[in-house]
Amino acid sequence: MAAKKDHAKGSACPCGKGAFAACCGRFISGAEIPATAELLMRSRYSAYALRDEAYLRATWLPETLPEEDLTGETDVNWIGLDIKKQTHVAGSDEATVEFVARFKVGGKAHRMHEISNFVRQPDADGTPRWYYVDGNFPGDA
Numbered sequence: 151m152a153a154k155k156d157h158a159k160g161s162a163c164p165c166g167k168g169a170f171a172a173c174c175g176r177f178i179s180g181a182e183i184p185a186t187a188e189l190l191m192r193s194r195y196s197a198y199a200l201r202d203e204a205y206l207r208a209t210w211l212p213e214t215l216p217e218e219d220l221t222g223e224t225d226v227n228w229i230g231l232d233i234k235k236q237t238h239v240a241g242s243d244e245a246t247v248e249f250v251a252r253f254k255v256g257g258k259a260h261r262m263h264e265i266s267n268f269v270r271q272p273d274a275d276g277t278p279r280w281y282y283v284d285g286n287f288p289g290d291a
């Protein structure tokens with residue numbers, strides 16, 4: 151497993167939306183539960199950027215969680231996240247988040263356009279939380 155990256159307190163969040171502690175850090179640390187699929191999506195992106203394997207696994211629906219290491223590709227550097235749209239009918243336990251994530255491999259920039267599916271269900275303690283299910287890749291027009 152790749153080493154987890156440290157993230158200095160008070161530094162900018164990898165997702166680009168402010169200071170890490172007040173943005174995704176509070177979710178990745180376990181202090182708070184993301185109230186929306188979009189917040190979970192952002193925190194998962196930041197967890198990829200920080201190679202936080204444990205957080206990625208904990209926020210992935212067990213039924214669709216892959217067995218392989220999610221952060222093993224250490225030459226991938228995540229450089230930006232753009233949330234395009236969250237679709238969530240109020241009260242529903244399903245949501246989608248469309249985003250474009252940008253990353254570099256060996257100095258070459260790539261982008262990943264995904265529509266992620268999320269569900270909300272009780273965790274082991276009975277607390278409802280959002281989980282990542284899977285994603286569709288709409289292709290870039």
Ligand SMILES: [Zn+2]
Binds near residue numbers: 174
């Ligand atoms: Zn963030």
